[in-house]
Amino acid sequence: MLKLALSIIGRDVRLSMRHGSATTMVMGFFVMVITMFPFAIGPEQNILQRVSVGVIWVAALLSCLLSLDRMFQSDYEDGSLDQFVLSPVPLELVVVAKCIAHWLTTSLPLIVIAPLLGIMMNLPEQGFSALIYTMLIGTPALSFIGGIGASLTVTLRRGGVLLSLLILPLYIPVLIFGVLAVKAAIGGYPVMEHVMLLSGFTLFSAAIAPWAAAAAIRSGLE
Amino acid sequence: MDFLVSDISTDILSGQGLTCIRGDKPIFSDLAFELAPGQALILNGTNGSGKSSLMKIIAGLLPAEHGTMTYGGEAILGDRDWISHNICYLAHKNGMKPELTVAENLAFWATMEHHDGDIAIEAAKIGIDHCLDLPVCYLSSGQARRAALTRVLCHPGKFWLLDEPTVGLDTAGVELLAGLMNDHLKSGGRILAATHIELGIDPDKSIQLNMSDFSFTASYDPGEDLLC
Numbered sequence: 001m002l003k004l005a006l007s008i009i010g011r012d013v014r015l016s017m018r019h020g021s022a023t024t025m026v027m028g029f030f031v032m033v034i035t036m037f038p039f040a041i042g043p044e045q046n047i048l049q050r051v052s053v054g055v056i057w058v059a060a061l062l063s064c065l066l067s068l069d070r071m072f073q074s075d076y077e078d079g080s081l082d083q084f085v086l087s088p089v090p091l092e093l094v095v096v097a098k099c100i101a102h103w104l105t106t107s108l109p110l111i112v113i114a115p116l117l118g119i120m121m122n123l124p125e126q127g128f129s130a131l132i133y134t135m136l137i138g139t140p141a142l143s144f145i146g147g148i149g150a151s152l153t154v155t156l157r158r159g160g161v162l163l164s165l166l167i168l169p170l171y172i173p174v175l176i177f178g179v180l181a182v183k184a185a186i187g188g189y190p191v192m193e194h195v196m197l198l199s200g201f202t203l204f205s206a207a208i209a210p211w212a213a214a215a216a217i218r219s220g221l222e
Numbered sequence: 223m224d225f226l227v228s229d230i231s232t233d234i235l236s237g238q239g240l241t242c243i244r245g246d247k248p249i250f251s252d253l254a255f256e257l258a259p260g261q262a263l264i265l266n267g268t269n270g271s272g273k274s275s276l277m278k279i280i281a282g283l284l285p286a287e288h289g290t291m292t293y294g295g296e297a298i299l300g301d302r303d304w305i306s307h308n309i310c311y312l313a314h315k316n317g318m319k320p321e322l323t324v325a326e327n328l329a330f331w332a333t334m335e336h337h338d339g340d341i342a343i344e345a346a347k348i349g350i351d352h353c354l355d356l357p358v359c360y361l362s363s364g365q366a367r368r369a370a371l372t373r374v375l376c377h378p379g380k381f382w383l384l385d386e387p388t389v390g391l392d393t394a395g396v397e398l399l400a401g402l403m404n405d406h407l408k409s410g411g412r413i414l415a416a417t418h419i420e421l422g423i424d425p426d427k428s429i430q431l432n433m434s435d436f437s438f439t440a441s442y443d444p445g446e447d448l449l450c
Contacts, residue, residue, distance in 0.1 A: 007333045011322070018321040018357075079315025086281055087334045088306040222284055 004089050005097040022067055026111050034117045046123045048167065052180045053122035059117075060110050061171050064142045067106050068167070069160045071098060071150040072217065081154070081217065090208035091217060099140075099209060101149040106128030107139035124185075130185030134198060136180045141202040143193065144209035145170050150208040151213035155220045173201050233294055234258050235381065235412065240289035242275045250436040255429075259380075262403065262413040262423045267433030268327065273416035274314070276433070277381050277383045280414065281311045308312070310377035312384050316370035321361035324350065324369045327358060328376060337376045344375040347399055363390035382406065384415040397422065 016022050037055050041047055059222065075081040086096045114135060116129055149167040153159030181194035236256040242249040249272035257263050267272045278284035282293065282305045291299040293325060298304045318327045337433045345351040351369040358366055367390040373380060382403075389397050400422030401412055407427050 004334065007330060011319070011326075011330050014326075015319060015321050020417075078316075078319065079313050079317040080319065081313070082283060082311070082313055083317040083331065084334075085283060086306060086311055086381065087331075088303075089334050159346075197306065 001093065001188050002191060005077065005093055005100075008089075008094060008097035009101045012098055013104055016101070016105040020069070023105050023109055024080060026063045026067050027113060028112050029066055030059050031117065033059040034121065037121070049122045049124060052123040053127065053179050053186075055121060056114055056117055056123075056131065057135075057175055057178050057182075059183070060107070060114070061142065061168070061175060063110060064139070064146060065164050065167065066105055067102065068146040068150050069153065069163050071102055071147060072154040073150070073159070076154050076221075082221065083222060084161065085218065091214040095151070095210045095213040095217075096206075099143045102146070103140050103143040107135070107142060111135045113140065126188070127182050127186040130182045130191060134178045134181045134195065135139065137195060137202060138174045138198050141174050141198075141205040142171060144202075144205040145207050148212045148216065150215040151220065152198055174198065175200065230280060235291070235293045237291040238289060240257040240276070240279060240285070240291070241287040242272055242279060243287045244275065245282075251288075252290070253433075253436040255431055257414065257429075258411060258412045259412060260407050260427060262407055262415065262428040263431050264421065264423070264428050265414070265416040265433055272350060273432035273433055274385055275311050277311065277313075277385055277416065279416065281305060281383055282307055283311075292335065294439060308379045309372050309381045309383060310378045312370060312374050312382070312387060314385055314389070316366050317360075317370055317373070318358045318366060321357060322362070323355050323357050324372075326353040328354075328372055331373050332376050335379075336375055337378055339376065340371070345369075345372045347375060347402060348372055349395065353413075364392055367391055368395060371402075375402065382409045382411065382415075384413065386416055386418070388417065388419060388421065406440060 034055055037051065038048060041051070048067060072081060075084065085091060111132060114131060119129055146167055149163045149170075152166065153163045156162065177198040178196045181191050181198060184191045184194055234256055236254070238254050240253040241251040242253075249270075253276065255263055265276065267273055275284060279286045279299075282300045282302060286299060289299070293304070293308075317331070318324075322330070324345070325341065328345070331361055332338070332341060342351055343353060345354060348368045348370055348371050351364060353361060353365055353369070358369065361369065367387075371387065373386070374387075386417055387399060391399065396419075403415075403421065404427075406413065407424065413423070415423075
């Protein structure tokens with residue numbers, strides 16, 4: 001089982017690297033969105049500092065959405081999805097592996113460059129480590145919930161917008177607890193309860209996404 | 223246990239009363255077939271007569287409105303476990319990633335389908351071994367079809383569902399495929415193929431099924447079926 005999952009993850013990561021543009025585009029978008037804010041609200045340091053955490057988290061959510069619609073659609077278009085359904089590999093495992101691959105190719109690069117953007121947004125220094133670990137804990141939920149949305153819209157030709165409408169409201173808990181945890185760390189308050197709620201949400205999404213997405217793909221292919 | 227294996231009468235794949243409706247449009251009704259080991263079932267029929275739909279029903283990708291399918295007396299329609307270990311389905315789409323090389327694609331599916339033979343040997347049989355290191359996006363449509371057929375050759379399943387396998391192939395490719403299909407039948411495999419051209423399968427071993435014989439008549443009333 002583990003070997004199968006690893007080879008699906010390896011295939012998707014390799015595809016994304018061969019394709020080249022996907023990961024760089026998502027990172028570029030992330031940087032661009034955050035760069036817009038100092039232009040829009042002015043360079044006053046205390047205002048930037050107040051909005052910094054929220055802006056970085058919202059930009060991460062939006063960047064994550066960008067690459068989501070291709071998660072199953074490219075496999076649907078070239079017929080690989082049919083073969084996954086027919087293969088002895090459980091479709092639920094395929095979904096988990098593809099969500100992990102999506103996280104590795106989308107969210108992980110964002111987490112790597114987030115501290116740099118934190119500097120640009122004048123994020124207080126107590127916030128940096130909290131920003132990184134809350135993103136590490138919270139972003140897998142974005143890929144898992146996104147996987148459900150991607151599987152629901154897999155057979156639609158222009159499913160991207162619908163996907164955003166379906167998925168963004170479900171991202172709100174990640175946003176709330178992610179931002180609260182970093183703000184608590186900055187203010188010197190206890191962080192643990194926010195982090196625990198965030199982890200709980202990630203685990204919950206990891207538990208339901210495989211079944212929900214696999215069911216959606218099966219009914220979508222009919 | 224030898225006598226059980228040689229007793230082919232228990233080993234027949236058969237479908238009875240298969241009916242397919244897509245959307246509101248009835249495709250075919252009351253379709254029946256039987257397929258013994260070493261036999262090929264050739265589906266003929268006009269475009270839209272339901273050849274691909276029948277294959278998808280057998281592969282469990284599409285639910286049948288009515289009807290059953292049995293193998294050795296056991297119902298197998300929609301039985302994922304049986305289907306995944308016995309059926310190899312080649313659709314119109316090749317299921318190959320354009321960014322990956324032929325060898326990478328084939329190795330990936332070999333892992334998924336628990337095949338552990340040598341991919342290069344299978345590729346040589348269909349004459350695509352010289353392209354193994356090329357990305358699929360550089361291949362012509364015929365070469366890509368040959369690569370997809372290599373996946374079929376690697377598949378451990380004994381039932382081949384081939385949806386127009388010769389699309390894009392040149393004459394030499396069609397001949398190679400005919401030889402490979404006859405070899406598969408000789409080794410006790412089974413083939414179900416939809417085609418518009420002569421595939422070159424040994425006529426003694428092939429049964430023709432004309433899909434037009436099962437198309438819906440004008441008297442069909444969908445309301446009746448919806449009630450049951």
